């Protein structure tokens with residue numbers, strides 16, 4: 001499928017990304033945690049510093065979106081990503097690991113466009129961008145029951161690490177990718 005992958009660097013594209021998230025998370029999956037039901041959007045404070053990517057169709061509609069948050073930009077500095085295990089697996093430690101790590105999240109594809117390659121196209125672009133920014137590791141904390149998502153990540157080369165970990169009351173499946 002032909003999509004134009006780009007950073008959501010305008011209010012229109014950001015709104016489009018947040019609306020697509022709303023459709024998938026709030027409407028399809030029933031997750032209202034960061035939903036604004038009046039605006040029909042889904043976003044949180046980490047979006048302020050995130051690099052949000054969109055795959056845009058010929059008609060201007062957004063087929064897919066995902067974001068990368070650089071840990072050195074502040075968000076996630078306090079979150080438990082099982083650092084000892086990561087240090088062993090990446091060969092990086094302390095500030096070097098923190099400076100080199102991005103967190104991938106909020107990956108969604110419009111329901112009628114799944115398995116079309118739109119997310120893969122975003123993934124290729126965001127990995128190239130991350131390397132240019134000096135990142136060497138991408139992390140994901142995925143919901144353990146979301147096998148569709150976990151399998152997609154593993155097909156891109158992500159590997160599970162450590163034990164599942166309690167984060168704010170839910171148990172996440174942690175995956176990492178060396179860039």
Ligand SMILES: CC(C)(COP(=O)(O)OP(=O)(O)OC[C@H]1O[C@@H](n2cnc3c(N)ncnc32)[C@H](O)[C@@H]1OP(=O)(O)O)[C@@H](O)C(=O)NCCC(=O)NCCS
Pocket residue numbers: 001024105106107108109110113114115116117118119120121146148149152155
């Ligand atoms: C998880 C999710 C993001 C995966 O999206 P997807 O549509 O499968 O991802 P892609 O766009 O990369 O499509 C991959 C498939 O398209 C196929 N494809 C078609 N054309 C392709 C192309 N040009 N390039 C790559 N893959 C292509 C691939 O063969 C692959 O199929 P396979 O999985 O059978 O191997 C999607 O299912 C989704 O939005 N789920 C709901 C929300 C969610 O759970 N999000 C993640 C948690 S936050």
